[in-house]
Amino acid sequence: MPTSIRLDADIERRLDFLASSTGRSKAYYLREIIEQGIADMEDYYLAAEVLERMRKGQEPVHSAADVRVELGLED
Numbered sequence: 001m002p003t004s005i006r007l008d009a010d011i012e013r014r015l016d017f018l019a020s021s022t023g024r025s026k027a028y029y030l031r032e033i034i035e036q037g038i039a040d041m042e043d044y045y046l047a048a049e050v051l052e053r054m055r056k057g058q059e060p061v062h063s064a065a066d067v068r069v070e071l072g073l074e075d
Contacts, residue, residue: 015029
């Protein structure tokens with residue numbers, strides 16, 4: 001789906017430089033940046049939701065010591 005965005009002039013120059021110095025297109029780097037950024041944001045919001053559930057007592061919490069024992073790493 002075609003989408004357009006306005007970039008700050010400095011960002012545009014940096015993107016132009018990156019594309020020209022690597023031989024890849026600006027579109028390639030924009031796709032890469034968006035894909036990684038979305039993955040990072042998804043991870044962040046998932047972690048925030050889990051943390052909120054933990055604070056409310058709705059998410060099980062296990063100590064590192066209990067996990068080590070469960071995995072047979074300690075007696």
